[in-house]
Amino acid sequence: MVEGFGVENKNWVLDMYKKRHSWVTAHIRGKFFAGFWTTSRCEGLNSIIAKYVNSRYNLVEFIQHFNRCVDHIQWKEVQADLVSVNGRPNMQTYFQQLERSAANVYTLSVFYMFQPILV
Known part of the structure; x- marks a missing residue:
């Protein structure tokens, strides 16, 4: 694509390719990831993306493989x-009404993070 458009010698294109390691960070900025700190979120997402994307890919290959990764996610x-919709968690406390309310509001995975706090 770079050669097809004749931009292989353009400073902006060369600079963007040098910064390709930060593309993922820019993509996830401003997104909500319940229960994950920024560092663990980036490390976790990087490990998923690393299964699909290789640093030797050119821009076109990167986009193709990155799109496969997004599809997988x-x-x-x-x-x-x-x-989450079909599963029903087991209530573990005497606060059944509060626990059921939380189970209805939260996704199942978030509820399972909340439940030990309530217990």
Whole structure:
């Protein structure tokens, strides 16, 4: 693509390619990730992306593989939503009404992070 448009000698394109390691960080900035700190969020996302993207890829290959990664993440989210909608957690406290209310408000995975705090 770079050669096709004749921009292989443009400083902006060369600079962007040198900064390719920071593309993921820019992509996730401003996104909500419940229960993850910034560092662990980046490390976790980097490990997922590393399964799909290689630093030797050119820009076109990067975009193709990155899109596959995004598709995978979205599929995992759909699966988690399905489990959350169809799953019913076991209540573990004497505060059944509060616990049920939390189970109805939170996704199942977030509820399981909340439940030990309530217990």
